Amino acid sequence: MNKSLYTIAENSLIATKTYKMVLEPLSFRPSEASGEICLGEFVDILIPGYFLRRPLSVCDFEEGRLTLVYKVVGEGTKVLSEMPVRGELEVLTGLGKGFDPEACRERSLLVGGGLGVPPLLLLAKRLKAQGKRVTAVLGFNKADEIILSEEFRTVCDEVLISTVDGSVGVKGFVTDAMAAARPSFDYFYTCGPMVMMKVVCNALEGPGEASLEERMGCGAGFCYGCSIQTKNGPRRVCKDGPVFKKEELIW
């Protein structure tokens, strides 16, 4: 785990109440090769005026720069959205365990919902770099909440969009888009609302993994505030996850 300072290079509105933030390291520059940033990892941000850090997934990572995509849902994310370019943030990196791209042999299926979509982008890039086929199924409530669809189209072999109100793509949920297109895969990865991931894990017969979201205290394995029950006993989402194999999870 590393605690370091970052400067805000970008903090822009990209969809309803949703921002893209790019952070440039000021001191320690984490690297993927040394395991300081892994796929599906989250960072824990100290927001000025708040004691508890806010966990956000790493959407993209290049030469130490972190891209995050976050939605304003409460006071902490509101303050974050108002921070100016060149402002500074203290960030914890090197937390938890992320996605395993090696688990996929040839054909991957990525299923994301809402603010669960961002960490799948970096995963898609790494899977493509390994020569694997990537199909992404991305679900949103409505058109003005769609994020990163162009970025996914640039990277993936196939991108399917679903919206609950039918304004873009297949009308309904990610499972409706999957039922319509029947993508073939040997391994799946999912991140999104718990109810969506439960349905996805139950609907898909093949092996896969899911990135869970829990309310966090310390974010680093000390307080046990994020514990969940798994088939292998209690596990901390921040330290043992956030990514867990499908077969470990009890829904």
Ligand SMILES: Cc1cc2nc3c(=O)[nH]c(=O)nc-3n(C[C@H](O)[C@H](O)[C@H](O)COP(=O)(O)OP(=O)(O)OC[C@H]3O[C@@H](n4cnc5c(N)ncnc54)[C@H](O)[C@@H]3O)c2cc1C
């Ligand atoms: C591993 C992980 C990755 C996440 N990645 C993203 C992301 O990429 N983009 C995004 O928009 N959101 C993400 N979230 C959710 C994000 O952390 C919360 O929306 C955010 O902490 C809310 O803070 P707030 O102060 O605005 O809300 P408030 O409701 O005011 O927060 C109050 C407290 O609850 C905690 N909290 C609130 N909601 C959550 C939550 N869902 N999960 C964990 N702690 C929460 C906050 O840390 C804070 O301590 C992620 C959560 C986790 C656990």
Ligand code: FES
């Ligand atoms: S949030 Fe403290 S152990 Fe996970």
